[in-house]
Amino acid sequence: MPGTTLFPPRSAELTAADLTLADVESLTAYLQVRLDGVRDRHSLSSDEWRTALALGLAVSGQARRVRDTFADDSAELLRARRRQWNQLVILAAPWDSAAGYDTARWCDVQHVDVAEAAKSAAIRRSLL
Template sequence: MTTATDPAPTGELTHAAALAEADVDALEAFLTARLDAVQRTYVSDSDEYCTARALRSALWDLIRPVRASFRYDDGSPELLRARLRHWNRLHRLAEPWARAEGYDVARWTYLLHLDAADEESSAEYARRREQEQAAYERARLLGSV
């Protein structure tokens, strides 16, 4: 768990290596507040209460492995892959609230990349593919004249 002295993450989250425990703490607090509000509003045998209770249980199950990925961090790509995978599962639970006030759209995102190098490699691949596609289309255009 993040301590009060840990800086709050800022900026856009684009890869698993930049994910901070504070992101997990903040997303958990955001979701817990909403689920608590539902449970306080409805009686304990209502569908709404049971749904909030089930989501809270799922939240706990999804948060544990993300937290473990920080506790056992050895800097390996395998651990980063596990962190990315578990964070994305947690994100899928939270995504329906993406338009709600307080949802951090810059930090609570679906991740595709392990680290900055992986992100750059993917961007380079996309640039090459775009250039190849443009060259192909140009050749077709010139060939049809």
């Protein structure tokens, strides 16, 4: 498919600590609108309807797992947030070049916080 990537875009700047529940809700809503549109255009017995339903259930379940990581900002939950967020973003990757997709926020996150990002950058520089 032209304009579609297999992997979501990465952000060198955005960290797990920067993510908000609003990011989770907005990405989930963006996907649900598209999946609802597919279901609206197809009959209940069609493969398209069932595929959209299955993906919608996967998105909802993954969004719940991301939300669960917002109980606090402990190192453990920030690592879990990064992992769970990146899984949600993978489900959205086919839309990453579509109208309305927020590439600045809905991207694969590499680091849990700014300190980890700085440490990683220092290591990369030392290897040059």
